[in-house]
Amino acid sequence: MAMPETDREPELHVALEHVLVCFGTREVLRDLSCGFRKSRISVILGGSGSGKSTLLKVIAGLVRPRKGRVLVAGEDLVRLPERQLYEVRKRIGMMFQNGALLDSMNVFDNLALPLREHRKLTPEEIATEVHERLEAVGLTNVDHLLPGQLSGGMVKRVALARAIIARPEILLCDEPFSGLDPVSTKRIEALLKTINRRYGMTTIVVSHHIPTTMRMAEHVLALLPDGQVEGTPEELRASRDPRVVNFLNEDAGDTPGLADEVEVLPTAGTATRRMG
Amino acid sequence: MIVAFVNELGELAVFTARILSALLRPPFRGRLFVDEIYKLGVLSLVIICVSGFAVGMVLALQGYNTLVRFGAEQSLGAVLGLSLIRELGPVLTALLATGRAGSATAAEIGTMVATEQLDGLRMMSIDPVDYVVAPKAVAMVLVMPLLAALFISCGIFGGYVIGVKLMGVDAGNFLTSLEGAVDFHADVLGSFVKVIVFGVLIGLISTFRGFTSAPTSAGVSFATTSTVVVGSVSVLIFDYVITALWGV
Numbered sequence: 020m021a022m023p024e025t026d027r028e029p030e031l032h033v034a035l036e037h038v039l040v041c042f043g044t045r046e047v048l049r050d051l052s053c054g055f056r057k058s059r060i061s062v063i064l065g066g067s068g069s070g071k072s073t074l075l076k077v078i079a080g081l082v083r084p085r086k087g088r089v090l091v092a093g094e095d096l097v098r099l100p101e102r103q104l105y106e107v108r109k110r111i112g113m114m115f116q117n118g119a120l121l122d123s124m125n126v127f128d129n130l131a132l133p134l135r136e137h138r139k140l141t142p143e144e145i146a147t148e149v150h151e152r153l154e155a156v157g158l159t160n161v162d163h164l165l166p167g168q169l170s171g172g173m174v175k176r177v178a179l180a181r182a183i184i185a186r187p188e189i190l191l192c193d194e195p196f197s198g199l200d201p202v203s204t205k206r207i208e209a210l211l212k213t214i215n216r217r218y219g220m221t222t223i224v225v226s227h228h229i230p231t232t233m234r235m236a237e238h239v240l241a242l243l244p245d246g247q248v249e250g251t252p253e254e255l256r257a258s259r260d261p262r263v264v265n266f267l268n269e270d271a272g273d274t275p276g277l278a279d280e281v282e283v284l285p286t287a288g289t290a291t292r293r294m295g
Numbered sequence: 296m297i298v299a300f301v302n303e304l305g306e307l308a309v310f311t312a313r314i315l316s317a318l319l320r321p322p323f324r325g326r327l328f329v330d331e332i333y334k335l336g337v338l339s340l341v342i343i344c345v346s347g348f349a350v351g352m353v354l355a356l357q358g359y360n361t362l363v364r365f366g367a368e369q370s371l372g373a374v375l376g377l378s379l380i381r382e383l384g385p386v387l388t389a390l391l392a393t394g395r396a397g398s399a400t401a402a403e404i405g406t407m408v409a410t411e412q413l414d415g416l417r418m419m420s421i422d423p424v425d426y427v428v429a430p431k432a433v434a435m436v437l438v439m440p441l442l443a444a445l446f447i448s449c450g451i452f453g454g455y456v457i458g459v460k461l462m463g464v465d466a467g468n469f470l471t472s473l474e475g476a477v478d479f480h481a482d483v484l485g486s487f488v489k490v491i492v493f494g495v496l497i498g499l500i501s502t503f504r505g506f507t508s509a510p511t512s513a514g515v516s517f518a519t520t521s522t523v524v525v526g527s528v529s530v531l532i533f534d535y536v537i538t539a540l541w542g543v
Contacts (some may be wrong), residue, residue, distance in 0.1 A: 081414050112418070119415035132420040136322075146450040185419075 031056040032189060032260040033078055034220040038087035040073055047073050053240050053249060060215050060222045062232040065242035071225040079113050080104045112182035118174040120166040126177050127162035133185050152180040156210055172203035182216060190220040196228045208235050227266060241266060266288050298386035310503050317429040327430040335396040336438035347446035351389060351453025357515060359462045371464050372473030375454040380486050384447035386534050387412055389493035393444060393526035397501035400431050401522040404505025428506060432498035439494030440487055489523055489537055493530050500526045
């Protein structure tokens with residue numbers, strides 16, 4: 020008997036199958052298989068050099084794996100030529116770690132660029148869209164500022180506004196909380212949740228900020244030295260898999276208040292390759 | 296080493312094909328192209344004019360001191376004009392453009408690679424070769440003849456000032472010998488062919504080096520340096536090849 024609609028898991032929007040990525044002779048991602056469901060907030064966790072950002076670039080089609088399949092909305096990016104990748108990327112928005120804003124353009128032009136390139140809008144319509152997205156990330160009166168004149172938090176918010184300017188189906192965020200003070204971190208976290216709710220975008224966030232991850236994620240993929248573990252934040256907290264416990268403890272050491280939280284984790288259940 | 300060189304030549308050929316493809320396919324980015332003409336051409340005017348004037352003055356001094364030994368100082372205009380139009384104008388303009396505009400182009404594109412701005416364009420479904428590279432490469436080809444013409448004009452003017460005003464060569468003889476010696480088809484058009492080839496070389500090398508640079512500060516530095524080195528050497532080698540083949 021078919022499950023009621025409300026009980027069904029959303030379909031996979033992004034799926035990776037046996038992906039191998041190498042830089043020279045170094046294997047960055049080895050035999051990685053995982054999936055990200057539609058309209059969910061997923062967070063990719065992992066230590067430095069674990070391949071988190073590379074995984075995001077693989078999903079964006081910016082890095083081609085040596086082996087495996089990368090399915091984005093049913094299209095296998097690995098088999099697509101560069102020209103067709105540009106068509107798929109119209110459905111993806113990406114917020115880069117350092118913003119990647121074009122430094123020769125002001126904030127308004129940075130946001131307006133994809134609209135001018137791909138949509139036949141009047142200048143008034145473009146201005147409306149740009150200001151709506153800037154307001155969505157809590158920015159006003161920044162149109163004429165150059166990226167070099169913005170603070171770190173503002174760069175992240177402008178980058179987020181640019182990532183969602185064309186209303187993509189999938190939003191990729193690379194380390195949105197890095198280098199931010201606690202107030203800005205919470206603001207970006209709230210923004211991502213709001214955007215996810217308002218636009219229903221499949222949101223994939225790369226982060227090593229565990230407290231934020233545990234608060235916002237509906238699904239977590241942890242890239243650990245000897246394999247990946249995925250599940251809900253609750254499942255990760257409950258895990259007795261030493262890899263997971265060690266990873267959470269190590270990171271908790273840098274985060275006041277979290278060490279206690281990890282020590283009183285429930286002991287039931289064992290981490291497996293697929294927990295959720 | 297040979298394999299790496301051939302491999303790089305192959306990559307450069309593919310890169311060139313992508314630029315040509317971008318030029319033939321809409322949208323045509325007129326505004327970006329004009330911006331690049333300004334950055335590569337207008338901002339190079341001072342260095343080109345000053346250098347051209349200085350080279351003309353030196354040529355006139357050296358030329359006069361040599362010609363006067365044979366009583367041929369009235370041919371100074373011809374010597375100056377032919378040297379500048381056939382050889383020094385195109386080559387020195389190309390070397391100056393490599394140092395100023397070529398290195399700036401490689402550094403700008405390399406910095407865009409290092410700061411993920413090119414990836415940002417890709418994620419907006421904008422091909423960086425269309426949007427960043429092609430306007431710069433084509434602008435370089437178009438500004439080169441104009442810069443070379445300016446260099447030659449300033450050089451002749453510098454030579455005139457020294458030869459006529461300082462050394463006492465007759466102004467009429469100077470201009471007549473210049474006009475009589477320079478042939479439009481053989482000299483001026485030949486010079487034009489040279490600067491176009493040099494423009495293509497500098498445009499391609501600088502954009503290619505920037506586009507393929509490693510995404511680090513050292514990578515940008517290497518791209519900039521190698522643009523100047525490879526660009527300058529290529530200009531001198533192609534100068535010999537064109538001169539040997541067509542006698543320009």
